[in-house]
Amino acid sequence: MKIGILTSGGDAPGMNAAIRSAVRQAGALDIEVYGIWRGYQGLVDQDWRPLTSRSVANILQRGGTMLNTARCQAFRLPAVRTQVAKDLRDAGIDGLVVIGGDGSFTGAGLLFEEHGVPCIGIPGTIDNDLPGTDRTLGFDTALNTAIDAVDRIRDTAISHDRVFLVEVMGRRSGMIAVHTAVACGAEAVLYPESGEDTYEALVAQLRAGWERGKRSSIVIVAEGDKNGSAYAVGDRLTRDYHLDLRVVVLGHIQRGGSPTANDRILGSLWGAEAIKLLAAGEKGVYLGMKAGEMVHVPFARVHDPRPAPPAELTNLLPVLAR
Numbered sequence: 266m267k268i269g270i271l272t273s274g275g276d277a278p279g280m281n282a283a284i285r286s287a288v289r290q291a292g293a294l295d296i297e298v299y300g301i302w303r304g305y306q307g308l309v310d311q312d313w314r315p316l317t318s319r320s321v322a323n324i325l326q327r328g329g330t331m332l333n334t335a336r337c338q339a340f341r342l343p344a345v346r347t348q349v350a351k352d353l354r355d356a357g358i359d360g361l362v363v364i365g366g367d368g369s370f371t372g373a374g375l376l377f378e379e380h381g382v383p384c385i386g387i388p389g390t391i392d393n394d395l396p397g398t399d400r401t402l403g404f405d406t407a408l409n410t411a412i413d414a415v416d417r418i419r420d421t422a423i424s425h426d427r428v429f430l431v432e433v434m435g436r437r438s439g440m441i442a443v444h445t446a447v448a449c450g451a452e453a454v455l456y457p458e459s460g461e462d463t464y465e466a467l468v469a470q471l472r473a474g475w476e477r478g479k480r481s482s483i484v485i486v487a488e489g490d491k492n493g494s495a496y497a498v499g500d501r502l503t504r505d506y507h508l509d510l511r512v513v514v515l516g517h518i519q520r521g522g523s524p525t526a527n528d529r530i531l532g533s534l535w536g537a538e539a540i541k542l543l544a545a546g547e548k549g550v551y552l553g554m555k556a557g558e559m560v561h562v563p564f565a566r567v568h569d570p571r572p573a574p575p576a577e578l579t580n581l582l583p584v585l586a587r
């Protein structure tokens with residue numbers, strides 16, 4: 266048996282742990298693994314080569330992905346997927362492990378439905394926003410990076426009695442923002458799922474904190490918040506209340522770095538499981554974790570509503586910010 270493995274869409278710490286685990290589990294089952302470079306672009310270009318246990322040495326602790334990743338518009342075209350399915354058959358590749366987010370799983374689902382190519386998905390996205398799983402690879406690492414940065418910002422915010430707006434990643438999801446806010450004791454959080462008119466509520470929260478004697482505040486802003494970017498909210502607060510505030514955009518530092526223990530272990534569990542499933546003839550699902558148990562989720566479920574930040578956290582935040 267020959268299995269191809271690729272990483273697609275946004276890179277996430279822990280992807281390498283999953284690649285290493287898949288290759289070594291395959292070795293234990295006498296299955297050959299082909300690494301496919303730059304996601305679906307590598308499928309289109311037939312840019313694949315065999316991976317051995319030695320090719321995946323020393324990657325467990327590294328962020329990013331050794332297979333590189335890309336966004337591949339061509340793969341959205343049915344004719345291109347037809348050609349890819351033929352090329353895979355001709356090369357004798359019997360199945361694929363696809364590590365990525367919802368876009369990557371949409372593509373894998375189509376390749377499976379249209380051409381019967383066995384595909385197993387591994388959630389790899391720092392956003393933690395895939396239906397059917399409590400966790401995705403990279404979320405824990407991104408969160409810990411954000412927390413470390415906000416703790417540093419807190420020191421200077423306190424010293425200067427200042428308001429800081431800290432923008433974290435999450436164009437469509439408030440998962441990183443809300444978890445960071447709770448873990449850092451932020452005074453407030455703005456995120457996409459909370460809707461349009463949150464500016465007045467933010468002002469009320471900051472004012473209430475001031476009246477309770479708080480002289481500095483940290484507001485976490487998800488990049489996709491409906492009020493605009495952290496800079497837009499900052500400009501509005503400065504205009505309306507003449508605050509001497511500061512804005513920090515954490516940006517891509519949240520994507521990189523050595524994966525946390527949780528992401529290494531999750532990647533290791535999912536990488537091996539994906540190979541075992543393909544070997545057992547399973548196809549057309551992605552892996553997940555629900556209440557600590559491994560689950561298999563049909564690709565079609567990527568179109569379900571994305572999970573919102575847990576209400577127990579969003580409700581807790583204003584209580585803890587008193």
Ligand code: ADP
Pocket residue numbers: 273274275305335336337338339340341342365366367368369370371372373375390
């Ligand atoms: P992520 O997997 O992190 O959500 P993207 O949304 O960029 O990242 O998707 C990664 C890749 O998956 C795209 O570049 C494209 O090759 C493929 N893809 C995304 N959406 C589709 C689609 N609707 N049909 C086919 N392929 C898709």
